[in-house]
Amino acid sequence: MSDPVIPLVTTDPALETTRRYLPWVVAVALFMQQLDGTIVNTAVPTIAASLKVTPLSLKSVLTSYTIAIAVFIPLSGWLADHFGTKRVFGFAIAMFTLGSLACGISLNLPMLVASRVMQGIGAAFMMPVGRIALLRTFPKSGILRAMNFVIIPALLGPLLGPLMGGVIVHVLPWRWIFLINLPFGILGLWLMRRYMPDHRGKVSEPLDTWGFILFGAGIALLSWVLEIFGEHRMNTVWVGGFALLSFALLGGYAWHARRVSDPLLAVSLFKIRTFRVSVAGGFVTRLGISGMPFLLPLLYQLGMGFQPWQAGLLVMPQALAAIGMKLLVERILARFGHKKVLVANTLVIGLMISAFSQVGPGTPVWVxxxxxxxxxxxxxxxxxxxxxxxxxxxxDEQASDASTIASTGQQLSISFGIAFASLVTAWFLGGIERSDPAALIPALHRAYLLLGAVSIVSAVTFLTLKRNDGADVSGHVEATEE
Incomplete structure (x- = not known):
């Protein structure tokens, strides 16, 4: 893999060294985070059997992690500006590593969920702060290449995770799927100390504490409502009441954010069309995509009878293809531009998710x-x-706020996507036993069709882009503008 050399002349040796190694620092952290997520997905049925709970109940292990990320991500920009990217990034890696250790020694589901929250707090700061460091180190013309480089080694996590998770739960106790993070955490801390720049922003306002309370409580409560609605039998009035309370808290934050000079999440950034479309469109698109890593192991293992390691092999081509696409994405965006790519590709994503409704016993492995x-x-x-x-x-002044909001939207969509996928699957199952393949496979097929439809609908948001939107990043410029 070639170095992420950015076409920018600099005579500063320190800056040149930072630009050379910073993408590796961020990539190691993201690799660790992605490896953890994909290993857990593959091991869900095994962990459920060990803890004596139903597989769909294990979505709390996944959603607690993503909810913690979504709740604490809004703090990342302010903390990076106030304490510096180096200190906050180091804290994030240390917290994630300690959380992994706690997961590995958990004795029951509540302990595992609490440990996943600890991991989530660390993960909440890793990628946003790493992205802030990249945005403030590289020029805008080099952002695409730098971020693309970061993603490529990080995709080794999804590539190795499913297979490693399957092998580990097949030959070792499932706890090793978390303990394997420890050496990567130590490596990340070493790289951070040597190569992470200590960027700081202008912090003239104190932390928006009320904003954090309103937003965090609203998001956590809404995600919890989605979880209990699909898994537990609770009075509908209570569920509706909690849902209304979560919307009230989020509405309260929106009202609060317009009345303070430095809100937790700078909603004024949504006035920028490209930012607004990226975050809003990306949120809806990720709802469908994010549910698949949770549902596919259920189809392969419970529905079709594959062993965990075999299920891991079946999803490995996703990561291989992703790595290959990362080598082409710069050329594709430069040739067609963001609007054409996002509209067409979103439609294809929806169709591909729906295509898994045709997978079942008897489907050839090559398909x-x-x-x-x-x-x-x-x-x-x-x-x-x-x-x-x-x-x-x-x-550049908006880098912290933009990274914080974008990361928050991404993690919310992942959390909601998992909860939504589990919810619709449980709904299609009705009261039928969830371990019965004859009932589970049709329910999963209907869930894939619904998730695919959601992704297809999200293509509408990208139609509001103009032809040359994103030109400063992609280099694509058309002669005429809409």
Whole structure:
């Protein structure tokens, strides 16, 4: 893999060294985070059996992690500006590593969920702060290449995770799927100390404490409502009341944010069209994509009878295809531009998710591998296009706020996507036993169709882009403008 050399002349040796190694620092952290997520997905049935709970109940292990990320991400920009990117990034890696250790020694589901929250707090700061460091180190013309470089080694996590998770739960106690993070955490801390720059912003206002309370409580409560609605039998009135309370808290934050000079999340950034479309469109698109890593192991292992390591092999082509696509994405965006790519690719994503409704007992393995490879390709292209579009028209001064909001939206969509996927699957199952393949497979097929439809609908948001939106990042410029 070549160095992420950015076409910018500099005579500062320290800056040149930072630009050379900073993408590796961020990539190691992201690799650790992605490896953890994909290993857990593959091991869900095994962990459920060990803890004596139903597989769909294990979504609390996944959603607690993503909810913690979504709740604490809004603090990342302010903390980075106030304490510096180096200190906050180091804290994030240390917290994630200690959380992994706690997961590995958990004795029951509540302990595991609490440990996942600890991991989530660390993960909440890793990628946003790493992205802030990249945005403040590289020029805008080099952001696409730098971020693309960061993603490529990080995709080794999804590539190795499913297989490693399957092998580990097959030959070792499932706890090793978390303990394997420890050496990567130590490596990340060493790289951070040597190569992470200590960027700080102008902090003239104290932390928006009320904003954090309103937003965090609203998001956590809403995610919890989605979880209990699909898994537990609670009075509908109570569920509706909690849902209304969560919306009230989030509405209270929106009201609060317009009345303070320095809100937790700078909602004024949504006035920028490219940023608004990237975050809003990306949120809806990720709802469908994010539910698949949770549902596919259920189909392969419980529905089709594959062993965990075999299920891991079936999803490996997604990561291989994603790595290959990352090598082409710069050329694709330069040739067609963000608007054409996002509109067309979103439609293809929806169709690919829906295609898994045709997978079941008797489906040739090569067909499953082909579907997996195609989904990995289009998902990688989509994520890179959406992520880089968010920073196309923001200034260096807006880097912290933009990274914070974009990361918050991404994690919320992941959390909601998992909860939504579990919810619709439980709904399609009705009161039928969830371990019965004859009932589970049709329910999963209907869930894939619904998730695919959601992704297809999200293509509408990208139609509001103009032809040359994102040109500063992609280099694509058309002669006429809409």
């Amino acid at each position: 499953i591998l082909l579907f997996s490879f195609m989904q990995g390709s289009v998902s990688a292209l989509q994520f890179t296009a959406m992520n880089t579009l968010a920073y196309a028209d923001t200034t």
